[in-house]
Amino acid sequence: MRLFQALCLLTGDTTAVLAQGLPPGAYTPPAANFTQKLNHGSNDGITFQQLYQLDTSNFKPGGPILFHQGEEGPMKPIASKVFSDYAPKLGGIVATLEHRFFGTSYPHGTSWDNTTTAQYSPLTLDNVLQDSVAFVKWLKKTIPGAGSSKVIISGGSYGGFLATQARIRHPDKFYGALALSPPLTSFGASATIEDNPYKFAVQDWMANVFWDANAEAALKIKNALSGLWDCIQASTCPTAMSEFDLCTPPTSSIDWLMLLQSVIMNQYRLMTQYNFGSDDTYPANPLALVVNATLKARTTGQVLRIKNDRTGTSWGYISCAWFVQSAVATSPDNSLFPPFSINSSVTGCGQITEWAGYSYNQTNAEWVDNFNLTDKALDRVSRLLITHGSYDSTAAIGMPHLTSSSNRNHSCAILVTGMAHRENQSPEAVLPRGVRPQVD
Ligand SMILES: *[C@@H]1O[C@H](CO)[C@@H](O)[C@H](O)[C@H]1NC(C)=O
Ligand SMILES: *[C@@H]1O[C@H](CO)[C@@H](O)[C@H](O)[C@H]1NC(C)=O
Ligand SMILES: *[C@@H]1O[C@H](CO)[C@@H](O)[C@H](O)[C@H]1NC(C)=O
Ligand SMILES: *[C@@H]1O[C@H](CO)[C@@H](O)[C@H](O)[C@H]1NC(C)=O
Ligand SMILES: *[C@@H]1O[C@H](CO)[C@@H](O)[C@H](O)[C@H]1NC(C)=O
Ligand SMILES: *[C@@H]1O[C@H](CO)[C@@H](O)[C@H](O)[C@H]1NC(C)=O
Ligand SMILES: *[C@@H]1O[C@H](CO)[C@@H](O)[C@H](O)[C@H]1NC(C)=O
Numbered sequence: 001m002r003l004f005q006a007l008c009l010l011t012g013d014t015t016a017v018l019a020q021g022l023p024p025g026a027y028t029p030p031a032a033n034f035t036q037k038l039n040h041g042s043n044d045g046i047t048f049q050q051l052y053q054l055d056t057s058n059f060k061p062g063g064p065i066l067f068h069q070g071e072e073g074p075m076k077p078i079a080s081k082v083f084s085d086y087a088p089k090l091g092g093i094v095a096t097l098e099h100r101f102f103g104t105s106y107p108h109g110t111s112w113d114n115t116t117t118a119q120y121s122p123l124t125l126d127n128v129l130q131d132s133v134a135f136v137k138w139l140k141k142t143i144p145g146a147g148s149s150k151v152i153i154s155g156g157s158y159g160g161f162l163a164t165q166a167r168i169r170h171p172d173k174f175y176g177a178l179a180l181s182p183p184l185t186s187f188g189a190s191a192t193i194e195d196n197p198y199k200f201a202v203q204d205w206m207a208n209v210f211w212d213a214n215a216e217a218a219l220k221i222k223n224a225l226s227g228l229w230d231c232i233q234a235s236t237c238p239t240a241m242s243e244f245d246l247c248t249p250p251t252s253s254i255d256w257l258m259l260l261q262s263v264i265m266n267q268y269r270l271m272t273q274y275n276f277g278s279d280d281t282y283p284a285n286p287l288a289l290v291v292n293a294t295l296k297a298r299t300t301g302q303v304l305r306i307k308n309d310r311t312g313t314s315w316g317y318i319s320c321a322w323f324v325q326s327a328v329a330t331s332p333d334n335s336l337f338p339p340f341s342i343n344s345s346v347t348g349c350g351q352i353t354e355w356a357g358y359s360y361n362q363t364n365a366e367w368v369d370n371f372n373l374t375d376k377a378l379d380r381v382s383r384l385l386i387t388h389g390s391y392d393s394t395a396a397i398g399m400p401h402l403t404s405s406s407n408r409n410h411s412c413a414i415l416v417t418g419m420a421h422r423e424n425q426s427p428e429a430v431l432p433r434g435v436r437p438q439v440d
Contacts, residue, residue, distance in 0.1 A: 020112050021074045021103040027053050028079065034097070034138065038107050038122050040130035048107040050131060051098040053078050054139070060091030061145025066152055067136055067174075068096040069166065071159030072315040074103035082180075083154055085427045093146060097135045099159075100128060101314040112314070117354055120317045129166050133173050150175035156422030157181050157395065158323065160386075167384050168372050176383035181422035183325050184378075184386070185398030187367030189360050196364035198398040202269070205393035207335045209272045213287055217294040221268070224303035225260070225337055232256045243301035268337075275391045275420040287391070320355040324367070325394075375400050384411040389419030 024030065033049040055078055066083035075098035078084055087094045098105040101123050106112065110119045136151045153174045155163035160182030167177035186198035193200050210218040231240035237256045238249055250256045268290070275287040297303040319325060359370065368374055378384070378400045388396035400413045416424070418438040423431075426439070433440050 021051070022077075027075075027077050029053065029055055029057075031075065034135055036100070036131055036134060038127075040127050040134070046107075048100070048105065050100060050105045050135075051075050051103055052135060053096050055084070055087065055094045056143060058087040058091060059093045059143070059145070063091035063093065063149060064152055064175075065136055065139055065146060065149045066090070066092045066094045066154070067132065068094070069132060069153055069155035069159045069162045070097050070099035070102070071155060071157060071162070072099060072102060072318065074098065075105075080426065080430055081154070082425055082427050084429070093139065093143065093149070095135075095139060097132060100131055101317075115314065115317075117317075120314075120321070120355070123314065123317060123321070125162075125165065125323070128162060129169060132162075132166060133170055136173065152176045152178065154178040154180065154425075155182070156425040158183065158318075158325075160395075160422065161323070164373070164381075164384060164386070165371065168377075168381055171381075177385070179384065179386045180425050181388055181392055181395045182386060183395040184371075184373045184400060185368060186325060186364060186394065187371070188324055188362050188364045189356075190363055198364065201397050202393045203335055203337045205397055206269055206272055207337060209287070209391055209393065210268070210291075214291045214295070217291040220294050220297065220303055222337075224300040227300045228256070228260055228304065232260065241301060243299045269393055272391045273393055273395075273421040276423055276426075317355050320360070321357045324357075324360055373400070375402065378411065378413075379403055381411055382409040386411070386413035387419075387424055388413070388415045389421060389423055390415060390417045391419065392421040395421060 031051050031053045034052050035047050036050040038044075038046040038048050053075065066086055068078060068081045068083055075096060078094045078096045081094075081096065083092075083094045086092060100107070101110070101115065101120070102112075106115070107119070107122065110116075132153070140146050140149060140151075151174050153163045153166050154177070155161075157180070160179035161184065163174075163177045164179045164182050164184065166174045186196060186202075188196055190196050207218075210221060228237070228241065231237040232253050234240075235253055237253075238251075241249070241256075250259055271286040271290045275285065294303055359367065362370070369377075372378075379402050386400065388399050390396065396415060399415060402411055402413050404410075404412070416438055419436075423436065424439045431439060
C-alpha cells in the first residue's frame with residue numbers, strides 16, 4: 001500500500017476504468033453476448049454472459065475461422081488484431097471472445113473490483129480454454145458454411161500462452177495456432193537460480209537492449225540505480241533521494257527496495273518490452289522517450305522518474321493461482337542493474353496468499369513440464385507458430401528451440417530483431433507497412 005502511495009506521482013491509472021469494459025461503440029461490428037457455462041465439465045446449469053465480436057463480412061463457405069483468444073483485460077476490437085488482415089485473403093471469419101472475469105464477462109454476483117476468492121474458483125486454465133472450445137463450436141453450428149471450417153487460434157503474450165495451450169490440449173478443435181510473444185518459460189515462485197534460470201536472465205536481456213540503444217543513457221541509468229542501491233544499503237535514501245520527489249517517500253529499506261524493484265521491473269522492462277511504434281496502451285517509441293529523457297536528466301531523481309504501469313485484480317488471481325509467471329531477477333556483475341533480488345514470492349500474489357495454487361512453489365522445470373512446454377513436447381505439436389521480439393526481456397527468454405523440418409506442418413519458433421512484445425499482433429490498419437519494417 002505504501003508503495004502505491006509512494007508511486008502515485010509516477011503512475012497514470014486508467015486500468016480501473018478500462019477494467020469494466022470498453023464502451024459499446026468501440027466495436028464494429030457490434031459486440032454481443034454468448035451464454036457460457038461457468039463450470040465446464042459440470043451439469044450445474046450455471047451460466048454467465050461472455051462478450052464476443054464476430055465479423056463474417058469476408059467469409060466464403062469453407063473458409064477458416066480466425067479466432068483471436070482474449071487475454072487479460074477487456075476484449076479488444078478485432079479490427080485491432082492481425083487476423084483482420086488475413087480474413088479478406090483467406091475468406092475467413094474473424095472472431096474474438098472476452099476472457100472470463102475481465103471486461104463485462106463477469107459471472108453473476110462478481111465484479112471487476114469485488115470478487116471473492118471462492119467466486120474466483122471457476123477461473124481455471126481448463127475453463128478458459130473450454131470457453132473458447134464452446135464458442136467456436138457454436139460458430140461452426142450457427143454460421144452457414146462454417147460447419148467444417150478449420151479454426152486457427154491466435155493470441156498475444158498471455159493470450160499467446162493460451163493459444164499454445166489450446167493447440168496442445170484441444171488439437172482436434174484448433175487446427176493451428178499463432179502464438180505472438182507467449183511466455184513459455186520462467187514459471188514458479190521459487191527464487192533460486194537452479195530452480196528458475198530464466199528469471200535470472202531478464203535483467204541481462206534488458207541491459208543489452210539499453211546498451212545497444214544508447215550507451216550514454218545506459219551509463220546514466222546504471223549510475224542512478226547504483227546510487228539508489230547504495231542509499232538503500234546505507235539507509236540514507238530519504239535524504240540522498242530527496243530530488244526523487246515522491247508524494248509519500250518510503251520509510252523503510254524494504255520499501256525502498258520494493259521501489260527499486262518497481263523502478264527496474266515496471267519502468268525499464270516495460271519500456272523496452274512494449275517498445276511499440278504504435279499501441280493504445282503505451283506511448284509511441286517508449287524506449288526512445290526513455291533514452292531522450294535520460295540524456296536530458298540532470299539528477300538521479302530525474303533519471304529514475306519515468307512512467308509506470310499497473311494491472312487489475314483478476315489478473316492478480318491468475319498470476320498467483322495457476323499462471324505464476326515471474327520476472328523478478330538478480331543481476332550478475334557488470335550489468336546495468338544493481339545486484340538485488342527480492343527473495344519472497346512472485347509479485348502477482350501480493351498479500352492474498354490464499355490465492356496460491358498447489359503448484360505455486362514448484363520449480364520452473366516442473367511448471368514447464370506441467371504445461372507440456374519443454375522443447376521436446378513442443379516439437380511434437382504441429383502447426384504452432386511462435387514469434388518473439390528482441391526487445392522483449394521476459395517472454396522471449398528461454399524461447400523454445402524446435403527442430404527444423406521440411407514438413408510444412410512442423411511447428412517453428414522465430415525471434416524478430418527490433419520487435420517489441422507481441423508487436424506483430426497489430427494489423428496494417430493500425431501499424432501501416434513501413435512504419436516498423438521489422439514487423440512487416
Ligand atoms: C453482456 O452482458 C453483460 C452482463 O450481463 C452486460 O453488462 C453487457 O451490457 C452485455 N453486453 C452486450 C453487448 O449485450
Ligand atoms: C462486494 O461484495 C460484497 C459481498 O458480496 C457485497 O456485500 C458488497 O456490497 C459488494 N461491494 C460492491 C462495491 O459491489
Ligand atoms: C502433457 O504432459 C502430460 C504429462 O507430462 C501427459 O500425460 C499429457 O499427455 C500431455 N498432454 C498433451 C496434450 O500432450
Ligand atoms: C529523441 O531524440 C532524437 C534526437 O534529438 C529525436 O530525433 C527523436 O525524435 C527523439 N525521440 C523521441 C521518441 O522523443
Ligand atoms: C536473496 O537470497 C540470496 C541468496 O539466497 C542472498 O544473497 C540475498 O541477500 C537475498 N536477498 C534479499 C533481498 O533478501
Ligand atoms: C511456498 O513456499 C513458501 C516458503 O517456503 C511458504 O511460506 C508458502 O506457504 C508456500 N506456498 C504454497 C502455496 O505452498
Ligand atoms: C499437414 O497436416 C494435414 C492435416 O493433418 C495433412 O492433410 C497434410 O497432408 C499435412 N501436410 C504435410 C506436408 O505433411
